[in-house]
Amino acid sequence: MRSRGVIARVPAKVNLQLAVGPLGTDGFHEVTTVFQAISLFDDVTVETAAENNGISIQVTGQTSTGVPSDSSNLAVKAATLMIKNYDLPSDINIKLKKEIPVAGGMAGGSADAAGVIVGLDSLFELGLSRDEMEMVGSKIGTDVPFSICGGVAIGTGRGDQITPALFKGSYNWVLALSGQGLATPSVYAECDRLREGLSISTPVVSEHLMQALRAGDAKALGKSLSNDLQPAACSLRPALRLVLDVGLDYGALGGIVSGSGPTVAFLVKDEEHAMDLTVALSSSGVISSVVRASGAVAGARIIESF
Numbered sequence: 650m651r652s653r654g655v656i657a658r659v660p661a662k663v664n665l666q667l668a669v670g671p672l673g674t675d676g677f678h679e680v681t682t683v684f685q686a687i688s689l690f691d692d693v694t695v696e697t698a699a700e701n702n703g704i705s706i707q708v709t710g711q712t713s714t715g716v717p718s719d720s721s722n723l724a725v726k727a728a729t730l731m732i733k734n735y736d737l738p739s740d741i742n743i744k745l746k747k748e749i750p751v752a753g754g755m756a757g758g759s760a761d762a763a764g765v766i767v768g769l770d771s772l773f774e775l776g777l778s779r780d781e782m783e784m785v786g787s788k789i790g791t792d793v794p795f796s797i798c799g800g801v802a803i804g805t806g807r808g809d810q811i812t813p814a815l816f817k818g819s820y821n822w823v824l825a826l827s828g829q830g831l832a833t834p835s836v837y838a839e840c841d842r843l844r845e846g847l848s849i850s851t852p853v854v855s856e857h858l859m860q861a862l863r864a865g866d867a868k869a870l871g872k873s874l875s876n877d878l879q880p881a882a883c884s885l886r887p888a889l890r891l892v893l894d895v896g897l898d899y900g901a902l903g904g905i906v907s908g909s910g911p912t913v914a915f916l917v918k919d920e921e922h923a924m925d926l927t928v929a930l931s932s933s934g935v936i937s938s939v940v941r942a943s944g945a946v947a948g949a950r951i952i953e954s955f
């Protein structure tokens with residue numbers, strides 16, 4: 650039997666704002682976040698496979714090191730749930746070509762899960778709405794719905810309830826990557842430790858930030874970037890403070906730890922500044938590599954069918 654398949658392209662994200670509420674009795678934090686999808690992509694192939702193959706996965710690409718190729722991979726979890734929910738054939742082959750940094754606070758695993766959901770919807774002509782796919786995605790991980798949605802969106806609840814937001818213009822980013830990731834749960838635990846004894850209010854979206862996005866004003870956006878997890882990420886990885894200083898000294902419009910880190914995202918004025926900052930960061934000796942990207946880009950989408 651010849652296999653049929655599709656390739657979905659899925660973006661990384663940066664959090665322009667990440668407001669973290671108090672620790673709930675369920676062990677989770679209520680968050681309010683503003684996501685932007687940026688032009689760093691994983692390509693996710695899903696294809697039919699021979700009978701009794703089950704779900705198999707192969708991981709390749711620049712950032713494939715350390716990515717599990719068993720049932721703990723979020724892409725496999727997404728396939729398992731889609732097969733169960735929609736009674737799909739259970740023999741599926743998944744191929745991930747990774748470019749998104751792993752454990753970098755850029756939702757790499759969530760992107761792959763989103764690619765599988767959108768890919769299987771297309772491959773088996775399920776005709777699911779974006780809302781339905783986001784609902785499935787939210788069962789896999791909090792960032793999966795945004796990876797499906799793309800663009801710019803506000804996330805509430807645990808960050809998984811997505812409302813697309815208006816924005817103008819395009820934004821240039823320089824991303825300072827660390828050689829070693831930070832585990833999201835340990836960053837939240839450190840955040841709780843640092844906040845012990847403080848009274849924490851309910852997280853709300855920044856009106857300044859939304860206004861900057863609506864106006865397409867990169868300078869104002871740079872000033873409005875905020876992340877409540879940044880002190881915790883910097884406490885666990887003090888070198889991140891140095892990285893932030895280097896970027897701001899070299900004229901970035903704003904700099905922020907992306908999500909739970911350790912990637913640091915700098916917003917810059919234009920391509921030329923992006924190039925200058927890339928050189929400055931590369932020669933600073935405080936980071937392992939630098940990549941450039943722009944936003945906002947579309948969420949998970951099919952780029953090829955075969």
Ligand code: ATP
Pocket residue numbers: 715716717721722723724745750751752753754755756757758759761762792830831833908909910
């Ligand atoms: P987030 O920004 O959503 O908190 P992250 O970008 O910090 O996530 P991921 O790249 O999603 O982190 O990876 C976190 C961990 O998840 C990895 O260390 C890896 O063990 C595991 N993982 C499971 N599936 C994948 C996948 N498809 N790609 C990358 N990592 C995966």
